[in-house]
Amino acid sequence: MQLIVLGLNHKTAPVEIRERFNFSQDRTVRVLRRLRNNDNLNEAVLLSTCNRTELYMVLEDPAAGLHFIRTLLRHLAGEQYKPDYFYNLTGINCVRHLFKVASSLDSLIIGEGQILSQIKNAYHLSRSCGMTDTLFNTLFNRAIAVGKRVRTETKIAYSSVSVSSAAVDLAIDVVGDLTKSNILVLGAGRMSELTARHLIDKGAKTIFVSNRNLSHAQELAEKFNGTAIPYNEFMHQAITSDIIITSTGAPHYVITEQGVRDIIPKRSGKPLILVDIAVPRDVDPLVGDIEGVTLYNIDDLEGVVDMNKNFRSSEAKVAEAIIDEEITALKERLRYLTMRPVMVQLHEKMNFLRQKVLKRAFAKLPNLTDKERRIIDIMTQRLEHKFLREPMTAMNSAAGTADEERYRDMICELFLLNDSGEDYIGDENKFDYWD
Incomplete structure (x- = not known):
């Protein structure tokens, strides 16, 4: 194993x-x-x-x-x-x-x-x-x-930088100043929220948020005084956006090559920056081949995060x-886990026998008070611990050594534990995980 x-x-x-x-x-x-x-x-x-x-x-x-x-x-x-x-x-x-x-x-x-x-x-x-x-x-x-x-x-x-902060820094490297940039964030999950927070911290004034669930987009937008956009309208908003940062959980492209080509003539020659930090990707990589469009994905962030490398x-x-x-x-x-199942089985067997003897004794002493019963119960527990101390110590010492198997078999045989403890040991008697 x-x-x-x-x-x-x-x-x-x-x-x-x-x-x-x-x-x-x-x-x-x-x-x-x-x-x-x-x-x-x-x-x-x-x-x-x-x-x-x-x-x-x-x-x-x-x-x-x-x-x-x-x-x-x-x-x-x-x-x-x-x-x-x-x-x-x-x-x-x-x-x-x-x-x-x-x-x-x-x-x-x-x-x-x-x-x-x-x-x-x-x-x-x-x-x-x-x-x-x-x-x-x-x-x-x-x-x-x-x-x-x-x-x-x-x-x-x-x-510490993060994927979301690195994405924002990447956008800043291109546009230089976020204060006048029109920014669209696709997605309303944890990553999108972190991204929006970094955008605001770096000077962004106008943030639009779109998500398949409009209420989630509204909730995120409200945190940053932004505006929620219905999901079926986000490409219309993209016409006036300078930067689009995407982080949805969609299993397919949410921004297609044809979708971007359709809006380019309406942008009056204004460049468009897309930063796709989703995996699976949100943006069709062919979008990066369109003139006037700059597309980055998560693998492009590596250069941004080297600032604190040393x-x-x-x-x-x-x-x-x-x-x-x-x-x-x-x-x-x-x-110690190698011996633990046998130790557990031994302890459970001794405790079972102790409880059995106690039950018979209490049946013969019906006039005992609750306090007296507790005293006898505690006394038998202490006796059990004292009886088990030596074999438990020996098993702990043998665990992980060449004597382990011999001690385990010996304990199982002496105390009549079932099948050499295999029902309790299961797979744990083969701890060769470190090989």
Whole structure:
């Protein structure tokens, strides 16, 4: 059994490839349900953001499991699937990668804060689908804690830029001044709200917001003294817009080549700037070939975010040291999980016997007061703990060592635990995740 991540990100694949592997929540649930039927896969978390899609797995047979997943990817992507776009990390390298992702060290914009909430959402969604167990519950909660610790103990997020702020800076690089620019924001989600906030902070006076749900557009527009535009009229508004920033959740292009060509003659030669930060993309890339139109997508933001690169690099070294420390602590914690199922079974059996004896004793002593019953109950609990202390200590010491299997078998045999503990141990007796 092995811990594996298979994924692609902004470093390995361009946006036109990443968007084919972008998973909405509904699509993620469908994929997880399909994975749940695979007996070779014990746990799984699917993380999908604008800059990465990663599937974390615990596989019984890594070779067979990866073959199944790659076949699934080919089905999802068709001819666009190319193995070179994907990375495959196992064991400790997988854990390190997850911790770096949670700490935003692997992000397009180092220090950005959205990735941590995206990991939380991905983990909780997988857990609600029944796709996580002891290992991933431990691993992902630890990753979230690591991400928080890095942001608290380093200055990696100090003066942090984000995808939305970088998009605004990109527009400023072109127009120079936002105070006289007519700006249209497509989408009313979290990214659009952040974008609108950055636009106002950088001097924008006139913001129009359009969204498929008009009430959501109105709600966002009101926050910034903007104007909501009905979705079926946004291309009419585009005629007078200087800048259009798009961040919708649409699975298809919302701005087409023909749509832009139709409005160009009505713009009196005024240039149009489009910044598409959506994945999948909102704007047909052919729009960029139209004279008078400048189109940027999320991959064009990389140059904008280099301004704090040296500062962030020094902070990243501090973050890497934190990650090393957390990996050591995690390995120590997982070491004890190998023995935990047998320890739980032993404790449950002893507690069952204690309760059984107590029940018989209380039946023979009907005149005991509630206080006296509590005293006897506490006394037997303490006796149970004292009886179990030595075997529990021995199992803890043996966990992760060459003596582990011998101690486990010996405890199961001495205390008559079922099937050498396998009913309780399940897959946890094969903790070779670090290989």
